[in-house]
Amino acid sequence: xxxxxxxxxxxxxxxxxxxxxxxxxxxxxxxxxxxxxxxxxxxxxxxxxxxxxxxxxxxxxxxxxxxxxxxxxxxxxxxxxxxxxxxxxxxxxxxxxxxxxxxxxxxxxxxxxxxxxxxxxxxxxxxxxxxxxxxxxxxxxxxxxxxxxxxxxxxxxxxxxxxxxxxxxxxxx
Amino acid sequence: xxxxxxxxxxxxxxxxxxxxxxxxxxxxxxxxxxxxxxxxxxxxxxxxxxxxxxxxxxxxxxxxxxxxxxxxxxxxxxxxxxxxxxxxxxxxxxxxxxxx
Numbered sequence: 001x002x003x004x005x006x007x008x009x010x011x012x013x014x015x016x017x018x019x020x021x022x023x024x025x026x027x028x029x030x031x032x033x034x035x036x037x038x039x040x041x042x043x044x045x046x047x048x049x050x051x052x053x054x055x056x057x058x059x060x061x062x063x064x065x066x067x068x069x070x071x072x073x074x075x076x077x078x079x080x081x082x083x084x085x086x087x088x089x090x091x092x093x094x095x096x097x098x099x100x101x102x103x104x105x106x107x108x109x110x111x112x113x114x115x116x117x118x119x120x121x122x123x124x125x126x127x128x129x130x131x132x133x134x135x136x137x138x139x140x141x142x143x144x145x146x147x148x149x150x151x152x153x154x155x156x157x158x159x160x161x162x163x164x165x166x167x168x169x170x171x172x173x
Numbered sequence: 174x175x176x177x178x179x180x181x182x183x184x185x186x187x188x189x190x191x192x193x194x195x196x197x198x199x200x201x202x203x204x205x206x207x208x209x210x211x212x213x214x215x216x217x218x219x220x221x222x223x224x225x226x227x228x229x230x231x232x233x234x235x236x237x238x239x240x241x242x243x244x245x246x247x248x249x250x251x252x253x254x255x256x257x258x259x260x261x262x263x264x265x266x267x268x269x270x271x272x273x
Contacts, residue, residue, distance in 0.1 A: 007175045011183045018187050021206050022194035034206050037187070041213050044180070048224040050232050053216075060239055065209065065246050072250045073202060076257040095196045102192065106185040109178065132232055141233050152240040159244035166251035 006047055014040035027073045031066060038062045050132040180221035188214035201253050201263045205246065212242045 013036055020033025038061045045054035141149055191210030198204055216235045223231020257263055 003175050007179065014183065015186060018190040018210050021210060022190055022197065027200060027202050030203050030206050034209060037210060037213065041217055044217060045220055048220050050220050053220060053232050053235050056239060060243060065243060068246060068250060069206065072254060075254060076263055091196060095193060099193055102189045106182055109181055109185065136229055137232050140230055141236065145233055148237055152237055155244050156240060159247050163247045163251040166255050169255050
């Protein structure tokens with residue numbers, strides 16, 4: 001019962017935030033809408049006992065990424081004069097077609113799909129027992145996924161170096 | 174207990190809104206936010222599926238997506254800022270030199 005109430009509340013909040021991101025004319029309002037969506041999704045993570053993921057969502061996404069967005073919005077100025085005229089007329093039709101296809105997909109999954117959720121093999125950790133703690137998430141990350149973990153370390157280093165290189169770029173002459 | 178399909182539906186709806194925003198909007202910053210929305214929808218799917226299947230690997234995958242999203246935002250925003258320095262605009266319609 002609690003989960004159902006939380007789900008409805010957070011689903012409405014997340015979708016409201018998402019629609020605000022798309023429809024707001026001022027990019028600052030878009031950023032605030034994104035913040036609402038991120039917090040709602042974090043609450044849903046807590047409902048799913050993914051406590052560490054929820055904390056990281058709030059700290060990294062709502063904290064770091066969104067602050068970076070706001071910094072850039074302030075830096076380049078709020079550009080309110082976004083043109084509403086479509087320069088690619090065929091894209092309107094494409095957007096409508098994609099929307100219909102995706103909505104049909106959602107309806108097919110939720111209404112007509114009788115998906116069987118079969119819990120995996122015995123090697124799986126019991127989520128209720130461990131509650132998605134740091135230890136529970138770190139154990140597979142540093143054993144099965146250690147190569148991917150190292151690759152992300154490399155990716156972050158390259159990303160930081162690339163951002164600095166782009167920020168220092170000057171046109172010659 | 175809410176069925177996992179409802180979380181999937183919410184994630185799909187979030188993804189849909191993000192995808193439509195990416196196609197509709199012309200401001201590069203807002204398009205970036207829509208990409209973040211889509212990544213969040215996928216994260217939500219992974220966590221919900223991991224819970225339904227009682228598998229911790231769903232949460233591990235979310236971490237990797239988070240890292241990729243963070244790296245993408247850093248590089249993408251740097252590109253937007255450098256484009257803005259050259260052109261004084263953040264509208265993608267203005268950047269059509271490579272049009273065939």
